[in-house]
Amino acid sequence: MTLILSNDDVENLLTMPDCIEALETAYADLAVGRAITRTRSDCIAPTTYADDAVYGLKSMDGVVPALGVGAIRINSDIVTNPKVGNTQRRVKIPAAPNDRYVGLVLLFSTANGEPLAIFPDGVLQHIRVGATNGLGAKYMARKDASVLGLLGSGWQAETQLTAACAVRDIKEVRCYSPSKENREAFSKRMSEVVGIEIKPVDHPEEAVRGADIAMCGTNSIDPIFFKEWIEPGMHISSIKKPEIDPAAVRAADRVALHTKDSTPIIVVAEGAPFQEESKGKAWNAAKDLDFSKYPTIADLIVGNGKGRENDKEVTCFLNNLGLGFQFAAAGSVIHKRAVEQGIGHDLPTDWFTETVHP
Numbered sequence: 184m185t186l187i188l189s190n191d192d193v194e195n196l197l198t199m200p201d202c203i204e205a206l207e208t209a210y211a212d213l214a215v216g217r218a219i220t221r222t223r224s225d226c227i228a229p230t231t232y233a234d235d236a237v238y239g240l241k242s243m244d245g246v247v248p249a250l251g252v253g254a255i256r257i258n259s260d261i262v263t264n265p266k267v268g269n270t271q272r273r274v275k276i277p278a279a280p281n282d283r284y285v286g287l288v289l290l291f292s293t294a295n296g297e298p299l300a301i302f303p304d305g306v307l308q309h310i311r312v313g314a315t316n317g318l319g320a321k322y323m324a325r326k327d328a329s330v331l332g333l334l335g336s337g338w339q340a341e342t343q344l345t346a347a348c349a350v351r352d353i354k355e356v357r358c359y360s361p362s363k364e365n366r367e368a369f370s371k372r373m374s375e376v377v378g379i380e381i382k383p384v385d386h387p388e389e390a391v392r393g394a395d396i397a398m399c400g401t402n403s404i405d406p407i408f409f410k411e412w413i414e415p416g417m418h419i420s421s422i423k424k425p426e427i428d429p430a431a432v433r434a435a436d437r438v439a440l441h442t443k444d445s446t447p448i449i450v451v452a453e454g455a456p457f458q459e460e461s462k463g464k465a466w467n468a469a470k471d472l473d474f475s476k477y478p479t480i481a482d483l484i485v486g487n488g489k490g491r492e493n494d495k496e497v498t499c500f501l502n503n504l505g506l507g508f509q510f511a512a513a514g515s516v517i518h519k520r521a522v523e524q525g526i527g528h529d530l531p532t533d534w535f536t537e538t539v540h541p
Contacts, residue, residue, distance in 0.1 A: 193307050195526070201516055203314045227457050256308075317349055320347055329355065
């Protein structure tokens with residue numbers, strides 16, 4: 184049988200600490216070649232949805248032999264790039280019927296190839312991005328880090344916050360985003376979630392001033408953190424390459440990446456108004472940084488790189504590109520627990536397999 188799960192199921196089955204642990208263990212195999220991942224691939228094409236929108240078909244996959252699983256994540260997206268305040272954003276539109284997004288994870292067995300589970304990617308996407316930056320903080324932030332400056336107030340910021348709290352004893356949080364209403368609502372809601380009073384502030388500098396950890400968690404494709412804001416001993420992190428100005432990255436004493444891949448494989452059809460390819464934006468940001476000289480988070484986990492040597496060092500983690508490997512590692516935990524707890528809906532595996540040679 185093939186297990187069908189919902190986002191609610193995933194949320195009930197996988198906590199932030201669970202995901203951090205699963206990724207940390209799996210990355211050790213990735214670092215030494217016992218596991219594999221493929222570079223994310225984006226096909227960009229015109230859409231009839233709107234003149235300024237594009238259609239994106241994204242896929243990413245990876246295999247964790249030690250867990251007996253491989254996974255592929257597929258997204259079918261309508262994407263726009265509006266300008267909000269002083270920054271340009273990447274915004275997905277819930278354009279599918281009933282105002283919904285389309286993203287799926289397919290989990291397979293490496294023992295016999297069968298599809299083990301199919302579930303939406305949304306909740307796991309949120310958790311795994313946060314968990315990755317949580318690992319960055321675990322290996323690079325000061326052990327006594329207790330003050331968090333958060334730039335962003337959307338779902339990405341939520342999991343950045345919970346991940347930081349999972350790896351450090353955070354006692355003070357300041358949050359900034361351009362929308363006063365959003366940052367105040369976020370601060371009130373997430374204060375109850377993490378049990379720490381979160382203070383909304385009027386300027387980004389206020390959020391990061393005096394912070395031990397400065398986390399970016401936005402959909403901006405322009406820089407939002409700058410060199411002038413760096414303080415001794417600070418740990419800085421981003422969920423995408425453009426968020427931290429290249430000058431700030433170069434000013435850090437130690438830098439680590441999520442992956443050596445600097446961009447996805449992007450193929451753009453004629454006529455697609457793909458604004459993320461604008462000069463210096465999104466994947467074209469920070470082109471002058473030499474990613475080959477930086478260790479990855481997997482390197483830090485197995486000791487092939489150093490995250491920090493003293494409390495005065497400035498460290499920077501760039502979650503520069505997501506990996507399908509993450510969906511395999513965390514997906515294995517989700518599937519195992521779902522089976523143990525009898526959660527989800529079983530469908531005949533024959534519906535997803537065939538007798539015709541592919």
